[in-house]
Amino acid sequence: MCEFVVVEKNQEPLSKFYHLTLVFKMDDNYHCIATGTEIFSSSSRYIIEDVIGKGAFALVARCHKSDTKKAVAVKIMKNTHMQQALAEEAVLTELKAFDPDRFNFIRWETSFSFRDLLCQEFELLDCSLRKFMMMRQPSTLSLTEIRPILQQLATALNVLKSLGISHTDLHPENIMLVNHVQLPLKVKIIDFGLSGHTSQLQQGTYKQPRWYRAPETILGLPCDEAIDMWSLGCIAYDILSFVTQTHGQLPESTGCILNRKADLECFVALVKQMLEVDSSKRIKPCQMLEHPFITLGHWRSLNSSNYVRSTDLGRRQGTPWTGHQNTFIYLLIIYPNTIHNIYK
Missing domain, CATH: 1.10.510.10 (Transferase(Phosphotransferase) domain 1)
Structure with missing residues (x-):
């Protein structure tokens, strides 16, 4: 069964969610994601397999993209960081004019919203x-x-x-x-x-x-x-x-x-x-x-x-x-x- 739970600070005991595979803290809230959780864009479905990176404002999950059957990286952040996400997307849009393999920066595919989260799909690196x-x-x-x-x-x-x-x-x-x-x-x-x-x-x-x-x-x-x-x-x-x-x-x-x-x-x-x-x-x-x-x-x-x-x-x-x-x-x-x- 897939679960995506947000636990407000000082609310439910975190131990209640220990059976979930992934637990991460962002914006003083605990976000709990079970392996197999699905997130959706308007055209694709992503199945979360693992969290491979964490930062102050976001985390990066390795996902299986159902329509292409490829592993991708999805950066996930709260929509409270909309301004920062839009600024990043503006830079990524300018970089779209250059070949990321030739000029050595990560390939950005698309961005989408899921519930109260902002998501960006990138190529999966090592x-x-x-x-x-x-x-x-x-x-x-x-x-x-x-x-x-x-x-x-x-x-x-x-x-x-x-x-x-x-x-x-x-x-x-x-x-x-x-x-x-x-x-x-x-x-x-x-x-x-x-x-x-x-x-x-x-x-x-x-x-x-x-x-x-x-x-x-x-x-x-x-x-x-x-x-x-x-x-x-x-x-x-x-x-x-x-x-x-x-x-x-x-x-x-x-x-x-x-x-x-x-x-x-x-x-x-x-x-x-x-x-x-x-x-x-x-x-x-x-x-x-x-x-x-x-x-x-x-x-x-x-x-x-x-x-x-x-x-x-x-x-x-x-x-x-x-x-x-x-x-x-x-x-x-x-x-x-x-x-x-x-x-x-």
């Missing part, structure tokens, strides 16, 4: 970048694997910048792998719930996750699309922070060692440009796509064929620190005066 990195422990991502991830994300940010849109909520949980087995390292940006046109960003308002927040956001200065590049720079360093020390590496040729050293130096140079404190000097997505780390321009004078072929080469093992600690220490080393002034 797992977040954060989860993927955790799955890979104690192995880590090599620079040859980081490169295509950054290239895809820069491509997506380049589209957003061309539209004058800022994502404002870029972090590893909002970057998804499409299918880490069949399409390894293919990623897409998700969750445009806080996105909007840069011209509408209000100075001094809360935006960006704390540990991926640009200096201009922290200081309440005017912001533009460059805040997303700062977040991406933090993510890039976050990924590399999993690389701590080498254990049991196979012997490498001198050429491979030189190539890896050149690659690391080029990567660090790119991250410094992404984490430029002055947003007007921060590297732009189109410039990032032409950076030697992405184009492999720094290898032209080196024999890099073996290094390019092996995505495992240079992989490290070890116990990582948290990305938050690493990002702050990195900034403290690179921009000591700026960081000390901010925290005076």
Whole structure:
């Protein structure tokens, strides 16, 4: 039997609904959904199979779409968040003009209302970048694997910048792998719930996750699309922070060692440009796509064929620190005066 129950705060004891498969809290109310619950649009029927994501204003359920018999993701939120949903839908509508597979953002299919809920249907993706990195422990991502991830994300940010849109909520949980087995390292940006046109960003308002927040956001200065590049720079360093020390590496040729050293130096140079404190000097997505780390321009004078072929080469093992600690220490080393002034 399918059930969809809303329990008002301080009303029925929640234990009464423990037999239901899914229980989630939203807007101080408990929403209880049994596996097999059906939600409807005007043209389709969706059977909820599991809750795969939760946020402050919504949850995402994996659903079976009856008419196509495909698994899809449905974002569900209360209609009290209508304004935010409409703002997100406006951004998604603009992105409809671009191929989501080529430009690396989630495919939005349709939106509909069900009872007092707002629902958005998206393609079903695999797992977040954060989860993927955790799955890979104690192995880590090599620079040859980081490169295509950054290239895809820069491509997506380049589209957003061309539209004058800022994502404002870029972090590893909002970057998804499409299918880490069949399409390894293919990623897409998700969750445009806080996105909007840069011209509408209000100075001094809360935006960006704390540990991926640009200096201009922290200081309440005017912001533009460059805040997303700062977040991406933090993510890039976050990924590399999993690389701590080498254990049991196979012997490498001198050429491979030189190539890896050149690659690391080029990567660090790119991250410094992404984490430029002055947003007007921060590297732009189109410039990032032409950076030697992405184009492999720094290898032209080196024999890099073996290094390019092996995505495992240079992989490290070890116990990582948290990305938050690493990002702050990195900034403290690179921009000591700026960081000390901010925290005076």
